[in-house]
Amino acid sequence: MTKLGDRLKGFRKALHLKQHEVAALCGWDKSGQSRYGQYERGEREPSLADIEKLAAVLQVPLAILVDPAIDAYEPGDSVSIPPFVENGPRANLGRDEIAALGVVVSNLRTTLCTDSGMESSIRQGDKVVIDVSQTTPENLAVYAIHYDGRVIFRRLQRTVSGKWILRCDNTDKMIFPDESLTDADFAAIDFAGRAIWRVGTL
Incomplete structure (x- = not known):
């Protein structure tokens, strides 16, 4: 053994x-x-x-x-990341990628991008792996946010004055405008986790 x-x-x-x-x-x-x-x-x-x-x-x-009786275990090349919501999608993430990201597998969940607000970075329909332990906002990071009964992805940007902007990477600002947040708006945001990996089609 x-x-x-x-x-x-x-x-x-x-x-x-x-x-x-x-x-x-x-x-x-x-x-x-x-x-x-x-x-x-x-x-x-x-x-x-x-x-x-x-x-x-x-x-x-x-x-x-x-259990000392278990004498052999060969981990696969990837880990199946469970869904964020019941019956949601799963994604496979390589062990090398997980190690490079420095995240803990038990904190990871998979969800779908449901709108085009982050188009070019994340496309509608992409599977996104989020780290549910990372809910403290960091400048320019992308977060999954509970919004109107669904999960959306937005980038947080901090201004020189210390205020936060909820940014869309989509360049069509008529449909997807950036949103300057008041302190009350910011406090009301329900962060699901930080986006760390995207699985999508080319």
């Missing part, structure tokens, strides 16, 4: 992650790298809570880390 530490090391290397990157993705403080290194070397037993975090970060089933 493969030891837990060897499994952790193998899964980490498959994602091209360093020990400190795994620790950071688990949300551990600066001592986390040392802690994670001890787990890999078999010098310390992780708690169940830590194993759950590690399974999510390393993108493997929890059982492969807790």
Whole structure:
């Protein structure tokens, strides 16, 4: 049977992650790298809570880390990202892309772009993978927003004065105008998550 530490090391290397990157993705403080290194070397037993975090970060089933009877697990080249809403679409995202993005699989969901407001960046009908843990606005990032009973995508832009603009990438501003937000408007926005990947046709 493969030891837990060897499994952790193998899964980490498959994602091209360093020990400190795994620790950071688990949300551990600066001592986390040392802690994670001890787990890999078999010098310390992780708690169940830590194993759950590690399974999510390393993108493997929890059982492969807790059940010593399971001696083989070959992760595929991609991960199926579950739907944001029940019976919604799924998308496959490559493990290399996930590693490069530095996101945790358990935070990812797939939804559809339902309008043409982001045309050229995201087309109507495209599947979009969002990170539901990223709801704190960042300048020029694209977010999925709950709007009038559906999810739309818009880019947030911060002005020099600190105000926010809800931008459409579509150049037809007669149909898709940018919207300057008051503080009250901004506070009322219900962010579903940050768009991190688009799956569409050429």
